[in-house]
Amino acid sequence: MRLRMILLTVSLVVLAGCQRSPEEMPAPFAMTEDAMGRYCGMNILEHPGPKGQIILAKYDEPIWFSSARDTIAFTMLPEEPKDIRAIYVSDMATAPSWDDPGVDNWVNAKDAFFVIGSDRKGGMGAAEAVPFSSGESARAFAREHGGQVTSFADLPRDYVLGQDSGTASYGGLDKQLLDADNTN
Template identity: 60%
Template sequence: MRRWTIACVLLLPLALAGCNEKQAAKIPSPHRMTAEDIGHYCGMNVLEHPGPKGQIFAASLMEPVWFSSVRDTLAFTILPDEPKDILAIYVSDMAKAPSWDKPGSDNWVEARKALFVIESRVKSGMGGDEAVPFSDRGAAEKFAGENGGRIVGFGDVPRDYVLTSANSGAASEATGGTSNERSGRSP
């Protein structure tokens, strides 16, 4: 019995390491953005808008959820009616983007590891305030120097900043209307 106990104690760390490897293997890699990808809140092709984009993978969903703006991507993680079994959150890495108008189809950074410039003069592709993501602090500082704003980590992007833009599709959905309805414009 004592040998059995010792064997179990010695093998337990190996068994747990195997579990961690299996969980890590389940985290999906980002998908390349294509003309078929439709924004979750706006219902439009994500390539039709300038600025950074986002994609979220949830265990309960078969495909990634696409977003026309990073603010909408962040809103998805906050809104109570959205899935909470999130495996990965990817946002356009604007440090590697060719330009604001063409943020790139495969330069993604995991949002929880990114730095965000918020409160800048630059607007999202949908016309609202944007949280501009960077994998590199120097690139974020340069962007903030040129466009205003401040740099924060994923967990420090204020909830109100994400949910209160007059033109944010996610914020509109959270308050029960579309951005067109709230601004008085017809769809």
């Protein structure tokens, strides 16, 4: 009986060690040629500008986005899953260029500084929320390309969901986002 209790205790400890802690934030994934955009269904490496990835609790692979703006929109849409463990966006402060935002230079979206309303367009040719790991880099970008610097928490919902973005279409996403947003 004592041996059985010891084995049961050891088994429970091992199983507990295998389970992910909900507070533990997973590391970002590097972009590969297999990364397909959630809303556009296209290879995200084929598009310029910042990208994003969201890691959900129930999956071991990220959901990819062809723009940082799409990534943020996912978090605002009521029909999308809410068991988000991590949100990463391209760190444009360390990106080789706009056309090559990098495959492994990610910043936690909640810690990023975003430039909205700039003259740069995202991966699908629409307004973008350009992410940076440093406020200084974001302000320098805004001086050169226009726009304003904001935090993840202060991103205007209307800008992210397309109403104030100055674009009529975002690969069809603006209409989808507006329709979803207006059903609430």
